[in-house]
Amino acid sequence: MGAETTDFAQALRDAGLRVTPQRMVLLSILMGSADHPNADELLARARAVDDSVALATVYRTLSALEEAGLIRKLTLENEPARYEITPAAEHDHIVDIDSGEVIEISCDEINRLRRELLDRLGYEIVSQNTLIRARRIRKPRQAPDS
Amino acid sequence: MGAETTDFAQALRDAGLRVTPQRMVLLSILMGSADHPNADELLARARAVDDSVALATVYRTLSALEEAGLIRKLTLENEPARYEITPAAEHDHIVDIDSGEVIEISCDEINRLRRELLDRLGYEIVSQNTLIRARRIRKPRQAPDS
DNA sequence: AAGGCAAATGAGACCCATTCTCATTTGATT
DNA sequence: AATCAAATGAGAATGGGTCTCATTTGCCTT
Numbered sequence: 001m002g003a004e005t006t007d008f009a010q011a012l013r014d015a016g017l018r019v020t021p022q023r024m025v026l027l028s029i030l031m032g033s034a035d036h037p038n039a040d041e042l043l044a045r046a047r048a049v050d051d052s053v054a055l056a057t058v059y060r061t062l063s064a065l066e067e068a069g070l071i072r073k074l075t076l077e078n079e080p081a082r083y084e085i086t087p088a089a090e091h092d093h094i095v096d097i098d099s100g101e102v103i104e105i106s107c108d109e110i111n112r113l114r115r116e117l118l119d120r121l122g123y124e125i126v127s128q129n130t131l132i133r134a135r136r137i138r139k140p141r142q143a144p145d146s
Numbered sequence: 147m148g149a150e151t152t153d154f155a156q157a158l159r160d161a162g163l164r165v166t167p168q169r170m171v172l173l174s175i176l177m178g179s180a181d182h183p184n185a186d187e188l189l190a191r192a193r194a195v196d197d198s199v200a201l202a203t204v205y206r207t208l209s210a211l212e213e214a215g216l217i218r219k220l221t222l223e224n225e226p227a228r229y230e231i232t233p234a235a236e237h238d239h240i241v242d243i244d245s246g247e248v249i250e251i252s253c254d255e256i257n258r259l260r261r262e263l264l265d266r267l268g269y270e271i272v273s274q275n276t277l278i279r280a281r282r283i284r285k286p287r288q289a290p291d292s
Numbered sequence: 293a294a295g296g297c298a299a300a301t302g303a304g305a306c307c308c309a310t311t312c313t314c315a316t317t318t319g320a321t322t
Numbered sequence: 323a324a325t326c327a328a329a330t331g332a333g334a335a336t337g338g339g340t341c342t343c344a345t346t347t348g349c350c351t352t
Contacts, residue, residue: 018319020329039309054331059310061329075223077275078339080309094264097272105267110259114278117253118240123280126243129223130276132260134269164348166300185338200302205339207300226338 015068025049026061030071036082036093036102074102076131092130105132161214171195172207176217182228182239182248220248222277238276251278 008027009019017023029045030037037045039058046053062083065071074082074093082102091106118125154173155165163169175191176183183191185204192199208229211217220228220239228248236257240249264271 018328020319022330052331054333056311056332057330063311073223075221077219077221094267094269096269103267105263107259107263110256110263113253113256113259114238114276117251117256118278118280120286121240121249121251122282122284122286123240123242123278124283126279126281128276128278130260130274131221132264132269132274133272134264135272136268137270138268140266140268164299166348168301198302200304202303202340203301209340 011070015065015070017064017068021050022046022053022057023061023065025053026058027065027070030065030083030085033084036074036084038080038082040080042083074131075129077133092132094132094134097133097135099136157216161211161216163210163214167196168192168199168203169207169211171199172204173211173216176211176229176231179230182220182230184226184228186226188229218273220277221275223279238278240278240280243279243281 008024008031011027012019012023025046026042029042029049033045039055039062042062043053043055043058046058062071062073066073066083069086071083072086074084076082076095087104089106089108090111091104092110094103094105095101096103114128115125154170154177157173158165158169171192172188175188175195179191185201185208188208189199189201189204192204208217208219212219212229215232217229218232220230222228222241233250235252235254237250237252238256240251241247242249260274261271
């Protein structure tokens with residue numbers, strides 16, 4: 001029993017990584033985060049659970065999880081990188097330049113066009129990262145979620 | 147006269163910036179570069195013309211030129227930012243993960259879709275940066291330029 | 293053409309996100 | 323339980339980028 005816990009441990013093992021409390025904590029924090037925390041924020045949240053976690057371990061774990069494809073790193077301009085669980089559906093990110101908030105947008109059509117375009121150029125996409133800096137001008141026409 | 151030289155000086159003045167030899171050198175280097183140099187490379191190229199240019203000036207000038215909209219900063223993952231003259235036609239960038247080369251792709255259709263999508267969410271795009279890490283799989287179907 | 297002054301520069305100190313080192317601990321395997 | 327490579331904590335080191343400050347220089351005024 002303890003389906004989620006087992007999942008994390010199994011996911012780590014499947015990725016060829018040892019199961020350590022630090023990795024379990026970080027993975028569960030990321031899995032349970034609706035936002036996109038950076039390394040410092042992750043350290044703070046991890047320490048709330050296990051106050052011995054070191055920043056170096058956060059970075060090492062994030063690198064390992066990223067390499068294993070379990071999480072994704074968002075490289076922003078002029079601020080530390082943020083992280084998210086690898087999304088099932090590919091999506092891009094908007095950074096609200098006034099609030100600093102990061103919003104996800106899914107865009108299948110854009111992704112399809114991009115893949116086609118790259119294919120025509122003889123490339124295969126390894127990863128892609130679209131960062132849109134934008135300003136809110138009004139309420140959305142329709143709720144983005146649900 | 148010297149149309150280009152005058153153009154650079156005028157562009158600087160139009161942006162509310164003083165015309166200095168350092169800025170002229172950097173602007174002309176960027177204008178004449180087909181690649182996407184980073185700050186160190188720009189320093190080296192600038193010093194070939196005027197060996198007193200300082201790295202701090204390169205960064206300050208790049209910030210000023212970016213703020214003025216004359217150039218664009220490309221924030222990459224795990225490597226220093228690169229710069230390019232603000233393109234007439236908006237385009238995205240492919241980083242060839244094997245060669246490190248940066249390739250431009252224009253994608254009007256993608257840009258249109260993106261603008262529409264953001265508009266529907268109540269946002270106005272301030273700037274956008276798409277970075278595609280890709281691997282060459284074969285020769286392009288058709289030459290990308292001309 | 294000369295003077296005045298805010299802006300720009302060069303040099304180097306500094307900042308800060310991230311990585312590295314190394315002594316110690318720990319997970320997995322036998 | 324013993325073994326040992328992998329992982330960790332703590333703090334030093336790295337490196338891209340920014341800041342400080344004394345000096346220089348555009349540009350404006352006269």
